[in-house]
Amino acid sequence: MSLQTSSKLEKVLAAGHLAVTSECGPPRGCDGSVIEAKANLIKDCVDAINVTDNQTSVVRLCSLAACIRIKQMGLEPVLQMVTRDRNRIAMQSDILGAASFGINTMLCLTGDHQRFGDHPNSANVFDLDSTQLLQTVRKMRDEGKLLSDFEMKDPPRMFVGAAANPFADPFEIRVPRLAKKVAAGAQFIQTQCIYNMKKFKEWMKLVRDRGLHEKVAILAGITPIKSVGMAKYMKNRVAGLDVPDEIIKRIGGVPKENQAEEGIKLAVEQIRELKEEEGIRGFHIMAIEWEEKVPEIVERAGLHPRPKTSD
Amino acid sequence: MRLQYPTSVQIVKVPCTGRVDIIHMLKAFEEGADGVFVAGCMEGDCHYLAGNIRARQRVKRVKEILDKVGIGSGRVEMFNLSAGMGGRWAEIAREMTERITQLGPSPIRIAREKGQSSAGEKAA
Amino acid sequence: MIKAIGKPLEEIVEMIGDSKKVLIAGCGGCVTVCEAGGDKEVKVLASSLRLYYANAGEEKELNEATVTRQCDVEYLNELSEIVDKCDVVVSLACGAGAQYMAERYNDKPVFPGVDTCFIGVNLERGVYSERCQACGKCILASTGGICPVARCSKRMLNGPCGGSEGGKCEVDKDIDCGWHLIYERLKTLGQLDRFEIPVDPKDWSTSRDGGPRKIVREDIKI
Numbered sequence: 001m002s003l004q005t006s007s008k009l010e011k012v013l014a015a016g017h018l019a020v021t022s023e024c025g026p027p028r029g030c031d032g033s034v035i036e037a038k039a040n041l042i043k044d045c046v047d048a049i050n051v052t053d054n055q056t057s058v059v060r061l062c063s064l065a066a067c068i069r070i071k072q073m074g075l076e077p078v079l080q081m082v083t084r085d086r087n088r089i090a091m092q093s094d095i096l097g098a099a100s101f102g103i104n105t106m107l108c109l110t111g112d113h114q115r116f117g118d119h120p121n122s123a124n125v126f127d128l129d130s131t132q133l134l135q136t137v138r139k140m141r142d143e144g145k146l147l148s149d150f151e152m153k154d155p156p157r158m159f160v161g162a163a164a165n166p167f168a169d170p171f172e173i174r175v176p177r178l179a180k181k182v183a184a185g186a187q188f189i190q191t192q193c194i195y196n197m198k199k200f201k202e203w204m205k206l207v208r209d210r211g212l213h214e215k216v217a218i219l220a221g222i223t224p225i226k227s228v229g230m231a232k233y234m235k236n237r238v239a240g241l242d243v244p245d246e247i248i249k250r251i252g253g254v255p256k257e258n259q260a261e262e263g264i265k266l267a268v269e270q271i272r273e274l275k276e277e278e279g280i281r282g283f284h285i286m287a288i289e290w291e292e293k294v295p296e297i298v299e300r301a302g303l304h305p306r307p308k309t310s311d
Numbered sequence: 312m313r314l315q316y317p318t319s320v321q322i323v324k325v326p327c328t329g330r331v332d333i334i335h336m337l338k339a340f341e342e343g344a345d346g347v348f349v350a351g352c353m354e355g356d357c358h359y360l361a362g363n364i365r366a367r368q369r370v371k372r373v374k375e376i377l378d379k380v381g382i383g384s385g386r387v388e389m390f391n392l393s394a395g396m397g398g399r400w401a402e403i404a405r406e407m408t409e410r411i412t413q414l415g416p417s418p419i420r421i422a423r424e425k426g427q428s429s430a431g432e433k434a435a
Numbered sequence: 436m437i438k439a440i441g442k443p444l445e446e447i448v449e450m451i452g453d454s455k456k457v458l459i460a461g462c463g464g465c466v467t468v469c470e471a472g473g474d475k476e477v478k479v480l481a482s483s484l485r486l487y488y489a490n491a492g493e494e495k496e497l498n499e500a501t502v503t504r505q506c507d508v509e510y511l512n513e514l515s516e517i518v519d520k521c522d523v524v525v526s527l528a529c530g531a532g533a534q535y536m537a538e539r540y541n542d543k544p545v546f547p548g549v550d551t552c553f554i555g556v557n558l559e560r561g562v563y564s565e566r567c568q569a570c571g572k573c574i575l576a577s578t579g580g581i582c583p584v585a586r587c588s589k590r591m592l593n594g595p596c597g598g599s600e601g602g603k604c605e606v607d608k609d610i611d612c613g614w615h616l617i618y619e620r621l622k623t624l625g626q627l628d629r630f631e632i633p634v635d636p637k638d639w640s641t642s643r644d645g646g647p648r649k650i651v652r653e654d655i656k657i
Contacts, residue, residue, distance in 0.1 A: 084589070088636060110596050113588055113606045124589070131593035132636045147636060165597030173595065173618055176631050180593060184633040192597060239598040239605035334475070337482035341489075376479075379444045380487035422489045 004141065007104040007159035008076040009048045009188065011309040012282075013217045018275065019282030020303050021078060021190065021219060022294050023050040024070070026061035035066045039075055041291045045298035047306055048076040048105055050190070050284070054085060057117025064094050068101045078161075079103055082111025087127035092136065092146055099156030107161045107190065108133040130162055131184045138185030161188035164218075166203035167196060167242035175206040182216045189216055190284040193223035194270060196242040204279055213279030220274045223286045224293060225263035228252035264293060264300075271301035314397055316404035328352075329362020336373045336387060343420040346386045346411035347373075350403060353391050363391065385414055437465040437529045438563040439549040441476060444483060447525060450546040454522040455494065457484070459548065460514065460536065461501030462528035469563055471549045472527025474501040480527070480548065496521075505532030511539040518543060554585075571641025571648065577629060579620030584637075586613030592634040 003010055012019045022042050027034040039049055049070055053063040067077035079098050081091060098106070110130040114122050128136065136147055137160045144155035162181045166174050178189065194200045200220075207213050225231050228251045235243035247266070254262045267285075274280045283303070287294050298304050325331060328351035339347045349370055351363035367389045374384035388407060392399045451457055459481045467473030481497045488495045500517055502510040505528035518524060523544045526533035530551040537545035553565040568585040574592075575582060584590045588606045594614030598605030602615045621627050639645065 110589055110591060112598065115606050126589045126591070127639065128636050129589065129591040129593050130596075131633050135633060135635070163597065168595070168597045168599050169601055169612075170599075170615060170618060173614075173630070176627075177593075177595075179631050180633055183631065184593075239600050332475075334478045334482060337479065337486065341482055341485055376444070376483045377486075380483055381490040382486060419486060419489045422492065 004187075005104045005157040005159040006102075007048075008309055009078070009105050010159040012047045012307055013188065015307065015309065017282075017307045018280075018303060019048075019188075019217070019219060020046045020285065020298055020306060021048045021050055021282070022046045022285045022287065022291070023052060024066065024291070025052050025055065025288060026063065026066045028058070028060050030061060032061070032065075032069050035061070035069050036073060038291050039070050039073060042294045043073075043075050045295045045304055045306065046285075047282075048078045050078040050080055050107060053080045053082045053109070053111070054117070056112050057084065057114040057119065059118060064098055067098060067103050071101050071103055076105065077103055079106040080109060081106060081133065082109045083126055083128045083130060083133055084111030084114065084124050087125050088136065088147055091128070091133065092140065095137065095140060095156050095158065096152075099158065104157060105159045105161070106137065107163065108137065108186075109163055131181055134160060134162055134181060134184040134186050159187055160185060161190060162186040163192065164189045165192040165240050166194075166200055167192060168240045171199075171203075174203060175210060175212070178207060178212055178216075179210060182212055186216055188281075189218045191218065191221040192240060193221040193286055194274075195247050196244050197270065197273065199242060201277065204277055208279050217281040218279055219282040219284040220271075220277075220280050221284045221286060222267050222270055222297075223288070224267040224290065224297060225251055225259075226290060227256070227259045227263075230263075264297060267297050268300045271297070271303070275301075314401040316401040317408040319408055320404045327357065327359045327362035328366035329357070329359055331366050331369065333369050333372055333376075336369070337376065340377070340382065340386070340417060340419055343417065343423050345417045345420060346388075346407060346414070348388045348390060348403070348407045350390045350392060350400070353393050356393065382418060383414065385410060386417065436468055436554070437531075437551060438469045438553055438555045438565075439466050439471040439529050439551045440469075441471050441480070441527070441549050442547065444480075444487065447480070447484070447546070447548055448487060450525065451484075451495075451523060454544075456496045456498070456521040456523075458498045458500060458514075458517055458521040458524045459484075460505070460524055460526045460528070461499075462505045462526075462532050463501060464504035464506070464532070465529055466527055466532075466549060468557070470561070472529075476527060477501050480525075504528070505536050508535070508539060511536060514540075569642070570637075570639070571645075572638060574637075577634075578617045579624055579626060581613060581617045581620055583613050583617060586611070586616065588613075592637060 003014060009019055024035060024038045051063045051066040054060055063080050067079045070077040108130045114120055114124050137158050139145055140155055141157050144152050164178050231243055231248050231251050234241045251259050251262055271283055285294055285297060328349050331349055336347050349366050351366050354363060357363045370387055370389040373387050377386060378384045390403045459477050461472050461474050461477035477499050481499045484497050498517055498521060500514055502513055504510055518540050524536060525546045525548040526536045527548040533545060533547045554567040554569060555563045555565045558564050566585055567582060570584050583592055583594060587594050588604050589596060595612055599612040599615055602612055604610040604612045621629055
């Protein structure tokens with residue numbers, strides 16, 4: 001299979017390995033060393049490191065700058081880009097900027113509405129949505145053209161992915177939406193974090209029925225639960241998350257000081273279970289402000305060490 | 312029943328309190344009324360189905376306006392009673408008169424009597 | 436139609452300031468339908484202001500006038516005599532009418548008495564809902580008659596996003612997810628095949644983004 005980019009993630013997937021990615025949330029200030037510290041915590045147990053883009057509309061050090069820093073550390077960043085804050089001019093421009101530093105992997109997202117963040121009074125952009133951004137990245141890579149049809153001398157070559165949420169409503173739309181993103185150019189998918197295993201497997205079956213698992217590499221989203229409070233918060237206060245009551249019961253059923261360990265146990269179990277699921281090509285571990293646990297999870301799930309790839 | 316009720320109560324008869332609009336109540340205060348109350352039928356018994364419900368909503372709105380303009384929402388009120396409740400009518404009239412007496416004359420009346428013309432003429 | 440809502444009394448009082456002669460000017464168009472700036476609302480506002488100023492001990496003259504609409508000069512002209520006599524005008528028309536009033540009577544301060552909100556429909560008396568963003572290039576034919584620009588909080592053309600829950604938008608439980616509605620409508624119409632084709636980026640130049648817009652109908656102009 002010929003590679004389209006220099007992306008390590010692409011190489012790992014092309015070689016048939018299960019890929020592992022994780023994420024790094026930038027700080028709410030300009031101290032770049034925070035990013036370095038987080039990246040160093042997880043560098044040996046992942047193939048690529050996502051950097052979130054003003055996640056939940058909260059202003060943070062921008063993904064692009066953080067990705068450049070990670071790249072200069074000799075690691076592989078995944079540039080997450082939301083369409084909420086930038087128009088097509090700025091996004092294409094940022095993609096060129098990222099590529100100029102050798103960044104070769106990106107995730108296209110629409111983005112949470114600014115109502116959730118600390119600047120709810122701001123205007124939003126949404127010039128494009130995530131599907132249209134995928135089309136844009138593909139056009140830049142495969143045709144060497146901007147959306148305006150301008151031919152670039154040095155077009156960026158991005159391995160491009162998108163997010164999928166098997167747990168949002170309506171359920172019957174979720175696979176057609178995935179099909180649309182694949183049609184628009186998505187090469188890999190990172191799903192929303194999974195707790196409702198039954199529903200996730202239902203989704204995977206529908207995905208397989210349409211042959212989509214052969215067209216796009218699906219990485220299952222895993223988020224370890226720190227405490228029963230966190231589980232309840234995610235269940236009640238975060239749109240698009242499905243946290244079944246048995247999970248709450250399981251975590252809440254152990255004493256407070258053991259809940260974190262129970263959460264890690266659960267995450268490892270989930271990974272082991274999904275390793276057997278046809279169509280799952282890897283895992284995206286989102287341990288928000290708990291990055292130090294990622295190496296342990298990857299280790300216990302039997303995904304360590306990470307495969308070496310040629311440069 | 313020939314019960315007594317205060318002579319300071321001036322009655323404006325309407326076929327249904329649904330006929331009473333916000334502007335009517337405000338005009339009364341503009342003209343110097345110290346208080347206004349709207350007496351409608353028991354809820355659920357309105358011959359026109361929801362006239363008294365609309366009246367209640369409008370009284371609520373007038374209360375908001377009266378608070379905003381500094382006159383006070385206590386000067387307007389909505390009451391519900393049936394045509395046969397003569398005793399209740401007298402009671403309401405006394406109750407409202409008592410309340411208004413406590414509140415004192417409307418500041419608008421005081422201003423008018425001072426000769427300050429604040430009401431403009433309606434034009435075009 | 437255009438939906439608006441009356442500004443709070445205190446804001447209008449602040450705008451009037453020390454001016455002595457005020458015209459409250461209503462409009463018989465959209466703002467009458469949404470009960471924000473028609474003749475009834477003019478009367479109530481003028482009366483409320485009279486009570487306010489009487490209570491505050493301030494002398495003001497509050498005049499009232501309502502015209503058929505304020506977005507046509509021929510109706511604005513009807514007000515010339517009374518505007519002449521006043522110091523300021525509080526227009527209860529929508530933003531367009533209020534501005535046209537200001538243009539016509541450019542030597543008088545014209546203040547907006549309502550907040551103009553959106554183009555929408557009447558769900559029931561007193562409940563109005565946004566339907567159109569005036570993007571200048573209507574795509575309703577491809578979305579089952581439901582507009583994603585106006586009814587999706589993120590104006591996605593390839594929605595819904597991952598925050599759609601129970602048919603409601605992640606922004607507010609009272610907001611229907613526009614794309615959920617579009618999906619159900621396309622299902623009813625048997626047009627679900629539209630759903631899987633990526634929709635290209637929109638040309639926003641016909642929208643506000645392209646600058647203030649103008650229509651010139653050569654076929655109508657005299």
